[in-house]
Amino acid sequence: QVQLVESGGGLVQPGGSLRLSCAASGDTSEIYSMGWYRQAPGKQRELVAVITNGGSTKYTDSMKGRFTISKDTAKNTVYLQMNNLKPEDTAVYYCNAFLVRYSGRGDDYWGQGTQVTVSS
Numbered sequence: 001q002v003q004l005v006e007s008g009g010g011l012v013q014p015g016g017s018l019r020l021s022c023a024a025s026g027d028t029s030e031i032y033s034m035g036w037y038r039q040a041p042g043k044q045r046e047l048v049a050v051i052t053n054g055g056s057t058k059y060t061d062s063m064k065g066r067f068t069i070s071k072d073t074a075k076n077t078v079y080l081q082m083n084n085l086k087p088e089d090t091a092v093y094y095c096n097a098f099l100v101r102y103s104g105r106g107d108d109y110w111g112q113g114t115q116v117t118v119s120s
Contacts, residue, residue: 002026002109004095009114012085016118020080022095022111032100034078036069038091038116048093051078085118092116 008020024031035050049059049069057069068081078095095111 002028002097002099004097004109004111006093006095006111006114009093009116011117011119013120014086014118016085017083018085018116020093020114022078024076024097028076030099030101031097033098034071035096036080036093037096038093040091049080087118090116090118
């Protein structure tokens with residue numbers, strides 16, 4: 001089992017910045033990647049960014065350039081630095097961990113989410 005705990009969400013003004021953190025605990029040895037997803041009310045959950053154990057990153061195009069994902073492997077923690085926030089960034093942000101078992105089976109684990117609200 002893997003437990004994910006997000007922190008760092010809150011209320012910010014347009015143009016402001018936030019840094020989200022996600023700490024993983026439990027059976028973390030087989031984590032292949034960790035990432036951030038977000039879901040606004042009435043909308044589908046969408047990928048924001050993902051980072052692999054090797055450090056490769058991918059971003060959804062609309063977030064690329066404003067958001068940066070990083071990790072501290074020793075702390076089993078992934079971060080999402082969000083700059084130049086816009087009202088449309090308002091959503092619940094969820095941390096994700098993707099595990100690849102030795103058998104090849106993949107498992108997803110999710111945090112409870114942290115609210116990000118961008119408003120003046």
